[in-house]
Amino acid sequence: MTSTAEKPGNSGFSHYSNGKVFAVAPMIDWTDTFCRRFHRLLTRNALLYTEMIVADAILHGKRDRLLDFDASEHPLALQLGGSDPHKLAEAVRIASDWGYDEINLNVGCPSDRVQAGTFGACLMREPETVEACIRAMKTASSVPVTVKCRIGVDDQQPEDVLPDFLKRMIGAGADAIWVHARKAWLKGLSPKENREVPPLDYALVYRMREENPDVFIGINGGITTLEDASEHLKHVDGVMLGRAAYNNATILTGVDSQIYGCPEMPTDWDAIRDSMMEQAARHIAQGGRLVHLTRHMVGLFQGFAGARRFRQILSADGPKPNAGPEVIAQAFAAVDIEAGLVRSA
Template identity: 55%
Template sequence: MAEGAENLGDTGRFSPWRLSVAPMMEWTDRHYRALARLHSRQTRLYTEMVTSAAILHGDRERLLGFDASEHKLAVQLGGSDPQELARAAKICAEFAYDEINLNVGCPSDRVQNGAFGACLMRAPELVARCVAAMKDASGLPVTVKCRIGVDDQEPRAALFAMARALVAAGADALIVHARKAWLKGLSPKENREIPPLDYSLVHELKQAMPEVPIAINGGIATLDAAAAQLEKLDGVMIGRAAYHDLSMLLEADPLLFGVPAPFASSRAAVEAFLPYIERKLGEGARLADITRHMLGLFAGRPGARAFRRHLATHAVRRGADARVVEDALGLVDHSRSARSAERLSA
């Protein structure tokens, strides 16, 4: 049993994908995830995408290592060769991940050159073979994160074809970014913003496949918006909003799972994070690589700018330790944290 599963209590009635933070390159690394877990025990976390080739030939501990506190944790893989993905999935299982997710949505030049990511929307049968191979090799739940189509594909036909193939292959859940991706002419950033969202199509898919766990991603920036989607779907995946304002996750457990938040405030969560920081520094990590994920905390509060400036200035210095974070916390007016604590415990 993965760490924390015995403490789910009444939350066990919910889909495992009820709320998750999207895999985001250079953002959802192990340090961010460890801090996010101190804000929400129930939200499912995802790694940055790791290619199957990197796992087979690279530094596996650097690519796949994580802190035990991060469970429930999914690893997102990139690739399109069923045998290679199967070997990578088996390695991920040995690292004790809780889920393997296949990237069928990223439109970057890097993944296009490797013929995976969003390109695979054109090859549902290949994706199905990849899913089946990963399930057989790993014994873990295997999910897919996809788009509603690419380029000139008709979205309903593309999405439903993908979903049918994945269900037949035994996929455990489908996470749909409710936008089409344009492989030429738009940057990855533009692909997150310009193609119109089509939530109704994802709702239609769920109605057509009520037995299949389906989560939605794209443009959902608040927990209230997530709650609205959960009236029709099994899960919601939030991306950049949960990175830039990590404190929003403090209200996730009470609002969406009916259990208390791990801590009453982001300040308390950061204070609980200090031993992790000291441990990672002792293992050779740089403080700035950890604190860069904290810069969005306390936004709008008196002292937030001083907090960010202190971290940016002092965390990069040689010998910087957790006292830098403690000193930065002292620059913020935490009176609102007390009011938040009262709200979370009400």
């Protein structure tokens, strides 16, 4: 194992025991280590998640490539996919050497690929299987084991399904439950449509929190601003943003002050630029490409004068074979940061 992460000393509950939690959702093909290092420059306190990693991949694949992360990414949760309690427990045991702050089980992804593996949202139909998985994962983990689920799938009635599902998860020892407040339609809707078409039912998630006051329940789905997040936090313990935070990463610069109550300080854009350039230089020196980092930065500066040019530089020059860190400097130079939020033409 060649992880650069520092093991957190099994402190475990720290990010769930200190009040409300803001999280950036796990997103396949998006929230890789380069994305997370970038997001960590924008917020010190948000809980970050890996992409979903299938338990079989950890058991049989290249573990360093799958599990390595940088110490700066803490607090960081590992999201697993699977439906075999024994395989999931073994994956948790293996991952424990990397020092993640949480292990999360995906019971929400509706993609065909995930369904073919009998995990993700289709497991909402098999709560007893998920219950067994959580029990097994708990026996192998020294940090919180959590679940990310939907309110139901297909023709299920969420008012009946979700209370029973949560009861089972709580009984199995789940330390936190993150609920995407939409159904997933496993046939007929694409993953993108499943994030937008099924109606949101925030009230149901709020009610689950009221009925389970001793369990951390967080909400996900359709939340786009920190103002929205703050409203949700009046009813639940945590708020999770996915594509809204990724596509408009500037949102994350307000998390520490608006959600966690830290003293408000001006964002040090020069330090962020310099850190990304340093990371890029190291990655390129190791045989990587600039675009592995810059593809995650394109959504920065939405609403700022010069944002369009910023995107153009990163999108056009970042993928070039010989692109270097200077591309990041050029992109930042195109933004009129002093002018603040002045929309570009």
